[in-house]
Each structure stands twice: as structure tokens, then as C-alpha cells.
Amino acid sequence: MIQRIQSIWLLLAAFAILCMLLVPTVGLDTAKGYYTLYGSGLKMEGATTQTNNIALLVSVVLAALISLVNVFNFRNRKLQIRIVSLNILLILALSFWLSQLVKSVEGLKALDIEPGLFLPLAAIIFSLLAIRAIKNDEKLIRSADRLR
Numbered sequence: 001m002i003q004r005i006q007s008i009w010l011l012l013a014a015f016a017i018l019c020m021l022l023v024p025t026v027g028l029d030t031a032k033g034y035y036t037l038y039g040s041g042l043k044m045e046g047a048t049t050q051t052n053n054i055a056l057l058v059s060v061v062l063a064a065l066i067s068l069v070n071v072f073n074f075r076n077r078k079l080q081i082r083i084v085s086l087n088i089l090l091i092l093a094l095s096f097w098l099s100q101l102v103k104s105v106e107g108l109k110a111l112d113i114e115p116g117l118f119l120p121l122a123a124i125i126f127s128l129l130a131i132r133a134i135k136n137d138e139k140l141i142r143s144a145d146r147l148r
Helices: 005-019 054-070 077-103 115-147
Strands: 026-030 034-038 041-044 050-052 109-115
Touching: 005 054, 005 077, 005 115, 026 077, 034 077, 041 077, 054 077, 054 115
Parallel strands: none
Antiparallel strands: 026 034, 026 109, 034 041, 041 050
16 A cells, blocks of 8 residues: 555645645735735734634645545545545645635735745645556556456
């Protein structure tokens, strides 16, 4: 299960999504101050409190957990492909949600791109590579069944 390449791709996708909680996605310079967008919400620089968006936090953790749990779904490859495809849609929806949060900030002067902006893209690429590896695994199993 862990020695299969799709397991590594799914673990990397889960790791990339979880990194969104720690790595800033976008920096926002506004009239009120400098905000940083994380996977859990907006944080104002210099302030001790953070504006947490619980629904956003749950969505990020859910996307990572789906990839992580899907590693152990190795016996049913068709279901595994469907779950990975749904997870890609969830990551795309999460990215759209983050963009809408940026648009909703009032008094936006400048936008700084941070490294976390590319984490959803990396997770989608890792998920697509996992789908490709699962399909190759399915082909290998079918060809071995033909030989019997």
C-alpha cells in the first residue's frame, strides 16, 4: 500500500494542502494595515488576534484528510480514482473561495503573492499524478488477470 507510487502522490497532495495552514497565501496591503491570508483565515500583521474562518479551516483539513485516507483505499481502485477526482474539485472550490476572500477585503491597495498561493496547484498536480498511477496499476492488474 505505501510502496505504491500513487500513495506517495496522495501523501504529497495532503502535505501540500496542510501547508496552506502554515504558509501565507497572499499578502494584502490595505488602508487599515497589512493582512496575510492563510488557509485558516486572515491575520493582521502585528495583531495578536487572527480572523479565523472556521468553515475555511474545516475545508482545508477535509481536503487533506481525503487525500490521506484515500491512501488506504488501495483495494478499490475505481473508487479511489473517483475520490481523488472529487478532491480535485474540492481543492478548486477552495482556491475559488480564497480568491473571493481576497476580493472581499475593503480598501485594498496592493497584493503581494506569497509562496502558499501555489500549494493548491501543487496538490492538484500531485492528485492528477496519483490518478495516472492508479490507472497504470489497474492496467497491470488486468493484464495479469488475462494471463491466468
